Amino acid sequence: MSKLPTVDGIPIPPINLGSEDPPLDKMSDGKKLEKAKEITVSAPSRFSLRMSAGWWRSLQYIGMSLHFLASPRPPNPAFSRSVRSTVSKVKGNFDLQFYTPKGYKEAKKSGSTFPAVVNFHGGGFTIGNATDDARFARFVLETCQAVFVSVDYRLSPEHPFPVAVDDGADAILYVIRNAAELRIDPSKLATSGFSAGGNIAITSALRFSEHVKSLARTSRSSSAAAVPDHRLRAIATWYPITDYTLSRAERRASSIRPDQTLPPTLTTLFDSSYLYPPDLKLDDPFLSPSKASDELLMEGIPPNVIFYTCEWDMLLREGDEFAKRLGKEPIDKNVRYKMIPGVPHGWDKSPDPVKPAADSEKLYLECCEALKEIFAAERL
Helix, strand or coil: CCCCCCEEECCCCCCCCCCCCCCCCCCCCCCCCCEEEHCCCCCCCCCHHHHHHHHHHHHHHHHHHHCCCCCCCCCCCCEEEEEEECCCCCCCEEEEECCCCCCCCCCHHHHHCEHHHEEEECCCCCCCCCCCCHHHHHHHHHHHCEEEEECCCCCCCCCCCCCHHHHHHHHHHHHCCHHHHEEEEEEEEEEEEHHHHHHHHHHHHHHHHHHHHHHHHCCCCHHHHHHCCEEEEEEECCCCCCCCCCCCHHHHHHCCHHHHHCCCHHHHHHHHHCCCCCCCCCCCCCHHHCCHHHHHHHHHHHCCCEEEECCCCCCHHHHHHHHHHHHCCCCCCCCEEEEEEECCCHHHHHCCCCCCCCCHHHHHHHHHHHHHHHHHCCCC
């Protein structure tokens, strides 16, 4: 397994633990953080954050270029679409990258349609690109015979919460409304994501569910007319962050290998960039899905959840607890949960030009075999 944790292809060397973390004063009384200012109290200026984010994005590009060199080489997108935001209050555009399975070009003549997986890349909501998960895309194409739609959601600090989540909901909405043209079966949809993208795979489904209800309330016609018939069948989430009411110091201290966790330099950049303005409530369910009500999770989470955590990750505990909650009554989703032993956060994106990260392809295949089974089911 990789000896160094990585963030979307950036290898992170051993760190001086706690050098930039706030003290663990929140651990003594069990009190949870409430507002962003409790995490970002010493955050750099927004200008400094943008400069720092640009530097890390350059490093990430180099790391992912190395990651893609290993054989077998991942596929390239077949085409892209620019989507105008409709859910977000912050208007703008973002791109979707479409990876298509064998037979896609011929499907227009035959009238065939394909399942679709709407994917969200990682990078702390601050770095990364929609092409970062191309190795996973290959398994979606080959195993699931599904279209892989990867979302270039707008990044922070330029676009802090909730823009990324709103873009995720908009991406799902775009796929549904344009399903016929895209040759996608809207009754066979799933979301997926890694790290921050794993969070969006969950929260975009919740945000989409709430948006559809809002459309139904405001539309003179029925909700079916506002949003065509569709079915989100599954979420596949890889080592997501799910609870921002926990401090980074508490998370890091809970890891069995704190030396393998992401350093404060990066987590401070990510949190300061995404958690804005200072009075942002950290228990917002579209930010911290583990704080969502049972009712919201029952309505917004699809019937099937495929959930992976990493043994050395600072996010292990919250992911483990949330996965178990989703599988219990009253939420009672069909949860397939696995903790991957002996790996740090983002291990599968190691920048090794010789070979893919150990066991990454085995686990990608396992996940996609589960998705294939879910797409094939007549009844859920």
